[in-house]
Amino acid sequence: MAPHPYISWRQMYMARPRVHLHGVYISKTTYVRHGDKCYQNEFYQSWFLIDYYRYIRFFADGTVLMWTTPDEPQSCVSHLKNRQFKHGLGIMPGHYRVVGEKVVIVVKRVNQEKKPVAASNTRFRSRHKEIEQQQEQTFHVELELSGSRSARNSRMEWRHYAACTRRDQWTQFELTPGKFPPFRFKLNTDPLLSPAEILDSGL
Numbered sequence: 001m002a003p004h005p006y007i008s009w010r011q012m013y014m015a016r017p018r019v020h021l022h023g024v025y026i027s028k029t030t031y032v033r034h035g036d037k038c039y040q041n042e043f044y045q046s047w048f049l050i051d052y053y054r055y056i057r058f059f060a061d062g063t064v065l066m067w068t069t070p071d072e073p074q075s076c077v078s079h080l081k082n083r084q085f086k087h088g089l090g091i092m093p094g095h096y097r098v099v100g101e102k103v104v105i106v107v108k109r110v111n112q113e114k115k116p117v118a119a120s121n122t123r124f125r126s127r128h129k130e131i132e133q134q135q136e137q138t139f140h141v142e143l144e145l146s147g148s149r150s151a152r153n154s155r156m157e158w159r160h161y162a163a164c165t166r167r168d169q170w171t172q173f174e175l176t177p178g179k180f181p182p183f184r185f186k187l188n189t190d191p192l193l194s195p196a197e198i199l200d201s202g203l
Contacts, residue, residue: 017101017145018153019058024077025156025183027054055080056105056156056183064096066107066139073186092139103156105141138164143183156183 006012019025033048053073057065057080065080067090085091094107142160145153158180162172173180 014152018098019096019103019145020153020185020187021058021060023185023187024073024080025056025058026073026186027181027183028052029054029179029181031178054183058096059083062095062097064094064105064107065091066094066105066141067091077186094139098145101145102159103143103145105139105143107139107141109137109139111135111137135165140164140170151185154185158182 006015028051030049030051033050034046050070052068052070053076055065055067055069055073055076063083065083065085067076067080069076069090079086079089079091083093085093090109092107092109094105096103096105098104140160140162141158143156144159145156147154158175160172161175161180162170164170
């Protein structure tokens with residue numbers, strides 16, 4: 001029998017790939033957008049530098065929150081402190097699994113849309129009712145953990161990203177480095193974990 005590579009459970013936990021639970025992984029994307037031409041000077045062209053962020057927050061029970069927004073981390077991290085997030089911000093809940101160095105994430109987004117529906121009686125055709133229709137989108141994300149010796153598992157590279165709006169109709173995104181930069185772990189100064197979660201995470 002081959003000797004066990006770890007001398008203790010703690011060493012195994014620290015050495016094997018895992019996601020950090022005491023902060024947020026952040027990916028910042030920057031791109032240039034063309035502006036409108038100036039009617040006073042046809043040779044003048046305006047340009048805009050656009051930034052937006054992707055946030056991922058992992059929990060010890062296998063749940064995850066994912067959020068894409070133009071808001072900076074200073075105003076966003078506080079919304080990801082616990083699983084009871086504020087609805088209406090675009091935060092997507094889901095679940096994750098760590099398989100080797102790969103992190104597999106499945107999150108869902110439900111859009112509430114109000115659509116007018118005409119009355120069935122022809123006498124009241126001018127009257128309309130509004131009903132809420134739910135449109136659910138499922139996102140499948142695969143990331144690969146990496147990092148340095150002093151900051152293990154502090155970086156996640158994109159490996160797969162697909163979305164499904166209808167059953168079995170998936171759209172896979174091309175993972176170009178400019179549009180999908182890696183996630184980097186940010187340790188939050190405010191306590192994101194409760195004492196029980198800190199014990200579960202092994203910190």
